[in-house]
Amino acid sequence: MREKNASKDLLEKNIAGEITLSEKPGKALRKWREIFGITQKNLAKTLKISPSVLSDYESGRRRSPGAEFIKRYVLALVAQDRRKEGGITGKIPETAKSGAVLDIREFIKPMTGRAFLKYVNGRIIADEGDLDKKIYGYTVIDSIKAILELSDTQFPQIYGLNNQRALIFTKVHMGRSPMIAIKVTKPKPVLVIFHGVAPSEVDKLAVKIAEAEKIPLIISLTENEEKLVEDLKKIEA
Amino acid sequence: MREKNASKDLLEKNIAGEITLSEKPGKALRKWREIFGITQKNLAKTLKISPSVLSDYESGRRRSPGAEFIKRYVLALVAQDRRKEGGITGKIPETAKSGAVLDIREFIKPMTGRAFLKYVNGRIIADEGDLDKKIYGYTVIDSIKAILELSDTQFPQIYGLNNQRALIFTKVHMGRSPMIAIKVTKPKPVLVIFHGVAPSEVDKLAVKIAEAEKIPLIISLTENEEKLVEDLKKIEA
DNA sequence: ACGTCAAATCGTCGAATGTCGATTTATGTG
DNA sequence: CACATAAATCGACATTCGACGATTTGACGT
Numbered sequence: 001m002r003e004k005n006a007s008k009d010l011l012e013k014n015i016a017g018e019i020t021l022s023e024k025p026g027k028a029l030r031k032w033r034e035i036f037g038i039t040q041k042n043l044a045k046t047l048k049i050s051p052s053v054l055s056d057y058e059s060g061r062r063r064s065p066g067a068e069f070i071k072r073y074v075l076a077l078v079a080q081d082r083r084k085e086g087g088i089t090g091k092i093p094e095t096a097k098s099g100a101v102l103d104i105r106e107f108i109k110p111m112t113g114r115a116f117l118k119y120v121n122g123r124i125i126a127d128e129g130d131l132d133k134k135i136y137g138y139t140v141i142d143s144i145k146a147i148l149e150l151s152d153t154q155f156p157q158i159y160g161l162n163n164q165r166a167l168i169f170t171k172v173h174m175g176r177s178p179m180i181a182i183k184v185t186k187p188k189p190v191l192v193i194f195h196g197v198a199p200s201e202v203d204k205l206a207v208k209i210a211e212a213e214k215i216p217l218i219i220s221l222t223e224n225e226e227k228l229v230e231d232l233k234k235i236e237a
Numbered sequence: 238m239r240e241k242n243a244s245k246d247l248l249e250k251n252i253a254g255e256i257t258l259s260e261k262p263g264k265a266l267r268k269w270r271e272i273f274g275i276t277q278k279n280l281a282k283t284l285k286i287s288p289s290v291l292s293d294y295e296s297g298r299r300r301s302p303g304a305e306f307i308k309r310y311v312l313a314l315v316a317q318d319r320r321k322e323g324g325i326t327g328k329i330p331e332t333a334k335s336g337a338v339l340d341i342r343e344f345i346k347p348m349t350g351r352a353f354l355k356y357v358n359g360r361i362i363a364d365e366g367d368l369d370k371k372i373y374g375y376t377v378i379d380s381i382k383a384i385l386e387l388s389d390t391q392f393p394q395i396y397g398l399n400n401q402r403a404l405i406f407t408k409v410h411m412g413r414s415p416m417i418a419i420k421v422t423k424p425k426p427v428l429v430i431f432h433g434v435a436p437s438e439v440d441k442l443a444v445k446i447a448e449a450e451k452i453p454l455i456i457s458l459t460e461n462e463e464k465l466v467e468d469l470k471k472i473e474a
Numbered sequence: 475a476c477g478t479c480a481a482a483t484c485g486t487c488g489a490a491t492g493t494c495g496a497t498t499t500a501t502g503t504g
Numbered sequence: 505c506a507c508a509t510a511a512a513t514c515g516a517c518a519t520t521c522g523a524c525g526a527t528t529t530g531a532c533g534t
Contacts, residue, residue: 017254027306039480050524055482062521064305066491067262069522074258094350276510287494292512299491303521306492 030058035177100145106137113191126217135159138166166191174203195220267295272414337382343374350428363447363454375403403428406461411440432457
């Protein structure tokens with residue numbers, strides 16, 4: 001009597017729903033393909049269609065993909081991810097829903113990104129932006145849960161009262177999904193911090209996005225998630 | 238600083254996702270239209286298209302509606318519901334996610350539906366089926382949360398080890414959604430019980446479905462949800 | 475600077491969508 | 505029973521999808 005994983009269907013449904021409701025379905029298609037780290041060519045092979053079809057969608061020549069197409073697309077993405085080691089889906093716990101946002105705070109008086117570094121035991125990975133820019137608060141996000149729960153419309157809500165803030169992602173796998181999420185949403189953080197991934201394991205695409213967006217990318221080396229949140233609470237006593 | 242309701246987007250995304258991933262999108266379109274209690278003609282007017290278009294989709298002549306169409310469809314449904322008094326969406330609380338299934342149990346030895354009645358203080362609403370059929374367990378479901386969380390693929394999971402059971406829905410508004418959900422899924426309960434709605438307020442369509450499916454429909458008059466669950470625990474000590 | 479691989483572009487074409495309107499077929503309700 | 509009203513059915517037709525393959529453009533590694 002095997003146990004069924006409820007998150008599974010949830011993930012697929014969320015993705016499909018987001019694509020369908022998206023202003024530009026093509027953008028959403030691309031977003032998810034990138035999050036899963038699959039190339040157009042590769043995915044095209046799985047779907048047994050020509051890569052140009054995918055490109056045509058993503059770039060907007062075809063603007064309203066049919067339900068059938070979206071379904072095959074999403075199912076292929078997820079199935080392919082499930083098949084390989086270290087995929088997104090493997091990280092999703094069966095239980096534990098809700099609570100993607102672990103903490104959210106505003107500072108009374110702002111501090112620079114550089115000053116913020118020591119609270120998270122941070123190591124700089126990308127710094128095309130400006131670490132001396134002021135930040136006015138931070139948000140800690142469980143990146144795994146965020147995949148399931150937040151997206152598109154909800155994502156901007158993690159910015160509190162102001163968007164001059166640091167976004168801290170925990171349980172980061174490679175950093176691909178968080179960075180792509182940031183890439184495609186409007187308000188952008190001043191600083192991004194990953195926790196749970198080794199500096200050497202950070203996804204290259206993630207770094208590239210950080211550089212392109214001019215957002216400094218930091219890896220926190222704090223022992224664990226709990227301590228990280230603890231340490232952050234010490235700011236501005 | 239107006240508060241944003243996160244469930245809102247969630248609901249729409251869930252519906253859109255379900256339609257998109259559905260084996261037969263047309264069936265899903267119909268399901269949700271019926272749940273929201275809107276006629277084809279009415280909805281067609283809102284969408285500024287001919288009613289036959291909707292019929293064509295629902296009956297399957299057009300099998301793969303485009304993202305654009307689905308989006309307009311879902312948005313129209315939800316918007317229209319939000320506009321009117323006593324709609325589905327008004328019932329959805331902003332907070333409180335997860336936990337649609339309040340209780341689930343299997344009996345050691347089966348009992349008849351009629352015997353089950355007294356545990357829920359039940360009043361018979363429809364009885365084209367057989368109240369003397371044996372039931373082997375029950376599942377208590379928060380019908381509001383079920384709309385958001387369960388659907389299609391997840392729904393069958395509320396049947397425990399056996400499907401010869403009673404499904405008890407709490408926080409029932411008119412009983413439309415639960416009955417339609419039952420109508421469109423494969424394993425069907427032997428008995429359906431509503432809690433939270435007055436016998437006179439039960440949706441006519443719901444009753445009709447119950448009769449057509451030959452599933453006895455009962456209204457529980459137990460004071461409140463908590464007591465209902467309590468009382469049920471007393472079965473087969 | 476060259477080669478490679480991913481992605482973008484674009485012309486083309488059959489099939490399916492998206493839409494109407496007219497006509498039937500239920501399904502009630504007085 | 506007959507008349508509204510909802511829904512199903514169907515022929516018609518313009519638009520777009522869904523798909524291919526050839527050709528550019530873009531990034532990156534060496």
